[in-house]
Amino acid sequence: MSKMYYRELYCGTPVRYWAGMALLGTIVAIALGAAFYMEHNGHWVTGMTNQVVWGLPHVFAIFLIVAASGALNVASIGSVFGGPMYKPLGRFSSLLAIGLLAGGLVVLLLDLGRPDRLIIAMTHYNFKSIFAWNIILYSGFFAIVGLYLWAMMDRKANRYYRPIGFAAFFWRLALTTGTGSIFGFLVAREAYDAAIMAPMFIIMSFSYGLAFFIITLIAAYMWGDRELGDLRLARLKNLLGVFVGAVLYFALVFNLTNLYVTQHHGVESFILLNGGVYTAMFWIGQVLIGGVIPLFLIYSPAFDKARWAIAAASMMVLIGGFFQIYVIVIGGQAFPMSVFPGKEVLESSFYDGTVGAYAPSLPEMLLGIGGIAIAMTMVAVGARMFKVFPESLEDPGESA
Amino acid sequence: MSVKNDQPDMNRRKFVGTTVAAAGAVVVAPGVLLHTVAGADPESRGASAKHRWGMLIDANKCAEGCSACVDACNSEHGLTGHDRPATDAQWIRAVKLKDNSTGHINRLVMMCQHCEHPPCVDVCPTGASFKRTDGIVLVDRHICIGCRYCMMACPYKARSFVHEDLENQSVNAPRGKGCVEGCTMCVHRIDRGETVTACQEACHDTGHGAIVFGDLKDPDSEISQALKSQNSRQIRADLKLNTGVRYSNL
Amino acid sequence: MRSSFNSIRRFTYLLAGAAFAVTSLQATGDTAVIKGSKAASMESCVAETNDIRRNHMDYLKHQRVETVRDGIRGAKFSLIDCVECHASKDNDGNALPVTDEGQFCEACHAYVAVSPACFQCHRTTPMQGNGSLGAVDLEQMKFQSLNASSLKEWHPVIHAGSESAR
Numbered sequence: 001m002s003k004m005y006y007r008e009l010y011c012g013t014p015v016r017y018w019a020g021m022a023l024l025g026t027i028v029a030i031a032l033g034a035a036f037y038m039e040h041n042g043h044w045v046t047g048m049t050n051q052v053v054w055g056l057p058h059v060f061a062i063f064l065i066v067a068a069s070g071a072l073n074v075a076s077i078g079s080v081f082g083g084p085m086y087k088p089l090g091r092f093s094s095l096l097a098i099g100l101l102a103g104g105l106v107v108l109l110l111d112l113g114r115p116d117r118l119i120i121a122m123t124h125y126n127f128k129s130i131f132a133w134n135i136i137l138y139s140g141f142f143a144i145v146g147l148y149l150w151a152m153m154d155r156k157a158n159r160y161y162r163p164i165g166f167a168a169f170f171w172r173l174a175l176t177t178g179t180g181s182i183f184g185f186l187v188a189r190e191a192y193d194a195a196i197m198a199p200m201f202i203i204m205s206f207s208y209g210l211a212f213f214i215i216t217l218i219a220a221y222m223w224g225d226r227e228l229g230d231l232r233l234a235r236l237k238n239l240l241g242v243f244v245g246a247v248l249y250f251a252l253v254f255n256l257t258n259l260y261v262t263q264h265h266g267v268e269s270f271i272l273l274n275g276g277v278y279t280a281m282f283w284i285g286q287v288l289i290g291g292v293i294p295l296f297l298i299y300s301p302a303f304d305k306a307r308w309a310i311a312a313a314s315m316m317v318l319i320g321g322f323f324q325i326y327v328i329v330i331g332g333q334a335f336p337m338s339v340f341p342g343k344e345v346l347e348s349s350f351y352d353g354t355v356g357a358y359a360p361s362l363p364e365m366l367l368g369i370g371g372i373a374i375a376m377t378m379v380a381v382g383a384r385m386f387k388v389f390p391e392s393l394e395d396p397g398e399s400a
Numbered sequence: 401m402s403v404k405n406d407q408p409d410m411n412r413r414k415f416v417g418t419t420v421a422a423a424g425a426v427v428v429a430p431g432v433l434l435h436t437v438a439g440a441d442p443e444s445r446g447a448s449a450k451h452r453w454g455m456l457i458d459a460n461k462c463a464e465g466c467s468a469c470v471d472a473c474n475s476e477h478g479l480t481g482h483d484r485p486a487t488d489a490q491w492i493r494a495v496k497l498k499d500n501s502t503g504h505i506n507r508l509v510m511m512c513q514h515c516e517h518p519p520c521v522d523v524c525p526t527g528a529s530f531k532r533t534d535g536i537v538l539v540d541r542h543i544c545i546g547c548r549y550c551m552m553a554c555p556y557k558a559r560s561f562v563h564e565d566l567e568n569q570s571v572n573a574p575r576g577k578g579c580v581e582g583c584t585m586c587v588h589r590i591d592r593g594e595t596v597t598a599c600q601e602a603c604h605d606t607g608h609g610a611i612v613f614g615d616l617k618d619p620d621s622e623i624s625q626a627l628k629s630q631n632s633r634q635i636r637a638d639l640k641l642n643t644g645v646r647y648s649n650l
Numbered sequence: 651m652r653s654s655f656n657s658i659r660r661f662t663y664l665l666a667g668a669a670f671a672v673t674s675l676q677a678t679g680d681t682a683v684i685k686g687s688k689a690a691s692m693e694s695c696v697a698e699t700n701d702i703r704r705n706h707m708d709y710l711k712h713q714r715v716e717t718v719r720d721g722i723r724g725a726k727f728s729l730i731d732c733v734e735c736h737a738s739k740d741n742d743g744n745a746l747p748v749t750d751e752g753q754f755c756e757a758c759h760a761y762v763a764v765s766p767a768c769f770q771c772h773r774t775t776p777m778q779g780n781g782s783l784g785a786v787d788l789e790q791m792k793f794q795s796l797n798a799s800s801l802k803e804w805h806p807v808i809h810a811g812s813e814s815a816r
Contacts, residue, residue, distance in 0.1 A: 039578075041564065042562070042563045042564035042565060042577045042578070043487070043561065043563045043564075043578075044482070044484060044487045044563035044564050049486035049487050049563075050486065050487060050488075050489075050490075050551070050557075050559075050560050050561060051486065051557075053548040053551040053552060053561060054548060054552065112545050112546045112547055112578070113544070113545065113546015113547070113548070113561060113562070113577070113578030113579055113580070114544065114545045114546040114578040114579065115545075117543070117544075117545045117546075118545075120526055120543050120545055121525060121526060121545050124526040124527050124528075124543050125525070125526070125527070126521075126524055126525060126526060126527040128522050128523075129522065129523050129524055129525045129549070130523070131523060131524075131525035131547065131549050132525040132526070135525060182549075185523070186519075186523075186552055186553055187519060187553075187555065187639060188519060188552070188553055188554060188555035188639075189552070333552070337555065337557060338636075339510070339555065339556055339557060339635065339636065340495075340497055340635065341636070341638075342499065342500055342501070343497040343498060343499055343500060343506075344497065344498045344499075344500055345495060345496070345497060346496040346497065346498050346505070347494070347495065347496035348493060348494075348495045348496070349485065349490060349493050349494070350490050350493045350495075350510075350557060351485075351486070352493075352495055352510070352557065357486070446716070446717075446720045446721030446722035446723065447720055447721035530719065532719070532720070532721060533720075534721070538718065540718050540719065541771055542714055542715075542718065566771075567774075568773070568775075569771065569772065569773045570773065570777070571730050571772075571773050571777050574771040574772040574773065575771055576770040576771035577770070579771070587721065588723075590721070591721045591722075591723045592723065
């Protein structure tokens with residue numbers, strides 16, 4: 001195999017790079033404006049209420065955080081599982097993971113009731129709270145993946161490469177376990193409260209993270225006019241197929257288990273049959289767009305090496321994944337909590353027993369999209385500052 | 401005792417043990433003593449684990465169309481609405497229920513159930529949700545970051561998030577935008593030595609008397625006697641949270 | 651024209667207030683309390699003025715933990731009492747928020763460029779003059795009065811203070 005040379009990302013003309021940055025910067029600026037608007041007026045200007053307390057920003061944030069840990073997988077395959085085809089992609093994988101996590105956390109932070117109290121979140125810990133653990137897991141992720149990146153880029157640090165690679169791999173598993181457990185540990189709501197949430201979030205992260213990785217990789221190599229071989233993309237594509245199938249499998253097991261338990265029939269029929277927009281999101285968004293069609297695009301011989309099919313499949317995995325998290329986060333809250341089992345609520349001023357209404361507002365949407373833009377900005381800046389991308393990812397044997 | 405004995409020198413061990421114990425006593429004793437002295441004056445000591453405050457709500461006595469307790473709570477704590485029911489704070493609410501199988505209709509009031517094992521306290525990342533030693537579950541708004549995880553975790557929908565700027569708050573309940581809040585069991589009254597909450601007072605004044613408030617740990621209190629003499633239940637008792645608020649005739 | 655005159659006048663007041671605050675920090679005998687507030691009629695704050703000036707934030711922060719977490723009330727340092735004493739009244743006899751421009755809390759904190767977070771949640775005017783434990787009448791947003799004995803019982807500091815002032 002020919003030697004790999006890494007080089008900072010220059011996009012032909014400076015205009016091309018800076019135009020991209022300007023676009024991202026504009027989106028980020030609009031998002032910050034939206035966040036200020038929401039914080040200044042209070043949350044009543046959003047779609048969130050006392051019934052649906054977590055809204056679109058949380059969907060975006062959780063989506064990005066889950067994808068972040070998954071984006072690190074390519075690097076892990078290179079170092080932990082020793083895949084030579086993946087090793088040159090390790091640096092970008094780590095950078096993308098850091099960027100996505102930062103984007104997700106910014107959205108999460110800016111949706112707090114008191115974002116000015118970040119320092120309190122960093123100094124007051126309740127160690128029984130999985131949320132508090134997540135704050136530690138997220139901070140640690142930045143540190144460990146930062147070290148990992150350094151070990152990959154600095155020849156002198158190369159001997160730490162494998163141990164840090166292992167540490168990063170286990171840390172990312174812990175991180176996604178923590179994120180899934182945010183929902184797994186909620187006894188009050190029937191849509192959550194399941195141990196399977198943690199492994200399901202891990203497999204979701206594999207899928208979304210890889211899809212993000214493939215899309216950004218293709219985009220970066222187009223942007224930078226560099227060679228990207230079909231063989232490597234085919235490997236990534238096949239791996240994505242396995243992950244997408246696994247996500248569907250976990251969704252099946254999760255819902256089958258619930259269907260077996262009489263107590264959970266209500267929430268199951270809400271998600272699967274009569275939940276209106278949530279049912280549609282589950283079947284059309286999560287299953288069809290996020291599962292069936294990508295699997296077809298990935299495995300059908302008709303699209304063997306078609307790059308557009310790979311990009312489209314990845315994009316649809318991301319869209320489907322977004323719907324999946326939407327159904328989990330918002331569908332799970334919209335389904336009325338069973339405060340009085342065996343009773344029907346005739347009257348309540350606090351919406352007991354009724355499906356929670358939630359309509360996402362524009363500022364929430366802008367803030368969420370801003371999170372993605374922040375992630376992409378960090379990747380673009382990082383790739384320009386550091387030698388992250390191999391100069392060429394031609395298939396081995398084609399040259400030299 | 402022979403010097404060349406391979407048995408351990410028990411005298412030495414004893415000596416070391418006694419010394420350590422004595423040193424420990426010297427270190428610990430002042431703290432214990434001071435603590436005892438400090439705890440001597442019950443007036444200034446505030447919440448005490450000798451009490452557990454609770455409520456018994458009689459669903460049969462909760463009258464149709466009455467909102468005295470809700471109004472009293474709003475007035476006591478300065479809870480002003482903005483005519484936006486989905487986001488306005490509600491610390492106590494009336495709920496009308498119909499049994500699915502028997503058709504029996506009940507009315508009752510819901511508020512924070514002041515659990516012994518409160519899920520909101522477990523999940524709070526900063527420790528802003530906490531339980532006082534006397535069993536009252538509160539939000540310390542000084543360190544609440546407004547993440548709303550407690551609202552996700554509460555099985556009773558007992559908490560509200562402040563969705564807008566407030567002014568003219570009551571001194572009984574300082575509250576502001578971006579924090580979560582809920583029933584305080586009129587903690588400002590309890591700390592003053594009163595044993596009547598605003599809702600109980602109002603319910604009593606209307607003549608319904610559906611709410612009994614008192615100390616669950618005092619066997620002679622009205623509530624303890626009532627709980628002993630009649631059947632009552634906790635809402636979502638299956639969660640084993642051991643709520644401080646109980647219901648009879650439900 | 652008029653409005654600019656007003657803003658100049660306001661600025662002058664602010665300058666005067668700031669200068670006042672500086673001088674009062676240097677000379678113990680001087681006072682920064684607002685004329686017409688209850689504090690103006692009293693000898694000193696709940697502790698020596700210099701001590702309060704330097705340490706009030708720590709005292710209040712310590713007190714807030716004890717009050718919220720442990721239910722210890724009626725203690726020496728209390729934010730309710732700060733507002734109680736230091737709020738002044740306008741010409742119609744209505745209490746002015748201590749955070750209004752030129753008022754006790756605002757004047758000094760603006761001068762030292764510190765933004766107190768207390769009043770994001772806490773009330774900025776006394777409830778019903780000196781009554782601090784009343785309930786809000788939501789109809790008219792007026793405040794029910796409490797009988798004096800209960801006030802005395804739970805706010806011994808204020809009353810001890812006002813008596814010694816007499």
